[in-house]
Structures are given as C-alpha cells and as structure tokens.
Amino acid sequence: MKNTILWIVAIALAAGIAAVLHDRPWEARLVAPVVTTPAAVAPTHRQTKEPLVRYPVPGAAAVPAETSVAPPQKPTVFLPTLDESDKAIQRALEGLFGAPRVEALFNLNYLVRRIVVTVDNLPKRRLPLRYLPIGPTIGDFIAKGAGSGDARRYTISAENYRRYTPYVQLVTGVNTRKLVAVYVRFYPLFQKAYQDLGYQYGYFNDRLIEVIDDLLATPEPKGPVELTRPSVFYKFADPHLEALSAGQKILIRIGPVNAARVKAKLRDIRQALTHLGAGHGAAPLARFGDRR
Numbered sequence: 001m002k003n004t005i006l007w008i009v010a011i012a013l014a015a016g017i018a019a020v021l022h023d024r025p026w027e028a029r030l031v032a033p034v035v036t037t038p039a040a041v042a043p044t045h046r047q048t049k050e051p052l053v054r055y056p057v058p059g060a061a062a063v064p065a066e067t068s069v070a071p072p073q074k075p076t077v078f079l080p081t082l083d084e085s086d087k088a089i090q091r092a093l094e095g096l097f098g099a100p101r102v103e104a105l106f107n108l109n110y111l112v113r114r115i116v117v118t119v120d121n122l123p124k125r126r127l128p129l130r131y132l133p134i135g136p137t138i139g140d141f142i143a144k145g146a147g148s149g150d151a152r153r154y155t156i157s158a159e160n161y162r163r164y165t166p167y168v169q170l171v172t173g174v175n176t177r178k179l180v181a182v183y184v185r186f187y188p189l190f191q192k193a194y195q196d197l198g199y200q201y202g203y204f205n206d207r208l209i210e211v212i213d214d215l216l217a218t219p220e221p222k223g224p225v226e227l228t229r230p231s232v233f234y235k236f237a238d239p240h241l242e243a244l245s246a247g248q249k250i251l252i253r254i255g256p257v258n259a260a261r262v263k264a265k266l267r268d269i270r271q272a273l274t275h276l277g278a279g280h281g282a283a284p285l286a287r288f289g290d291r292r
Helices: 086-097 099-105 111-121 158-162 165-172 176-185 187-196 204-216 246-253 256-273
Strands: 005-007 143-146 153-156 226-228
Touching (some): 086 099, 086 111, 086 176, 176 187
C-alpha cells in the first residue's frame, strides 16, 4: 500500500495514487511474486471499438496509425523502448522524490507496466498484487475491537490512519507541474503498456482521468468505520462500502484527513492532465525505440 498514492499521484497517481496500495492483513497476506518478464502481465480486456480521445497528451506517438488520434509531432525528446525504460523512469522519479525514497518504495523492474496495470485496476473490485509498483506498508492493518464472541465488533483504529501519514505527506508535497511533466515526457511508454493489456484503441490518459474521477467519488463516512471479520480478513460492515472499488476502499482505509489531502492533490493533477494542450506538461514526446 506503500505508495499508490504515490503512483496515481506520482505519475498521475502512477506513481500511484501512492502510499496505500495494499494492506497485508486487510485482504491478503500474500507475498507478491516478482515479475520476471514483461509477458507476465496478462491481457485483461479486449477493446473492439475505436474511442474518441478526450484528453490528448500533446506530441504523444503511442497510438496505432489507424486510430483517430492526430499524427505524432516531430520528436524532440528521445525515449528508450518500454522494456528498457526502467533506468530512465527511475532517474526521473529520483529527481522528484530522491534516490533513497525511490529505491525504498518502488518495485523498479518493469515499473511502467506495473503502474499501468495498477491504475487500470483501481476502479475494479480487486488489485493484482503481483504487479504492484510498490511494496506493502510496514506493519499490519490496525483495527479496534469491542465485545466478544458473535457480538464482537471492530472499527478502523485511528492509529492505523497514522501509518499512512508519511506517505501522504510525500505525495502531497510533490510539485504537480514537475510531476505531470515527467508523466508527459514518458507518456508514449504508458500508452504502449496500456495497449499491451489488450486496449488496442484505448488511450491511457483518458483511463487515468476515469480512475482519478472514481477516486474523487469515494464517499466520506461519518464517524468510525465499522468492520466485520468473518474469517482471517476484515471487511466493511456497511455493504455499500464493501461494494466500493479497490481504489475507493484504499482512500477509506487511510482515514478522512489523509483522504482529503490526497483528493485535493488528485484534483490538482486532474486539472493539469485535462489541460495539457493549454500550456501544461512538457516538451514534445518521442517515438518508441528512439534512443539518445
């Protein structure tokens, strides 16, 4: 959970949404296997109809020629191929967060693919843990129990919310303009990774905006959040909360204060990502495979 707030936020959250991707005792105590090859990321959904791109990234050249996207501009920035992009992405993130934090927080192999898979699944019911771009938060999920036997009830402890505060501070402290500039620079790689999931005619920036909107729509419970524990894992006692998307559940688990700060940052990022043609973002982008 350690940083999706850092990745959806950190690279448009992606860098996702980052500081809370998964809590080991909440839904699973699994150790995520290491991705050894790009092919390990399985396609999820096959898109058959060509969509209208709503929020184009200026200069992006990561879409098939047969789509409705405008032809790419002449590249002025050279990018590595997707499968050779880890070092370049790592250096860019180190410029935003510092090398020690990046090395401590991120799974740096196939990072772009991990980010895209995670972002795409945030509005769904479950996240694929093996592809998370970050490691788990230190320590276990903390619930407060009262009563005994069948009458025992649980709530999320305020102490649990404090576990995420340092990560939320990291995310909210990032300069939005610089963050979005990194995202724009490497956008062709994110687009290619998104198409590799089976969205041949999909546009990752549009999907990212959809994900941000889903997160911003997260309800704000009043008072302690009640839980049940039918087995090893906790669930929300309120069926409406339990039915929320994986990303929305994350925002509830980090607590109302942290969630409000993350939402404010997401609104700032959304504003930048939906106005890239109006002077936001970075320089024209490169074609795939171009090298320095």
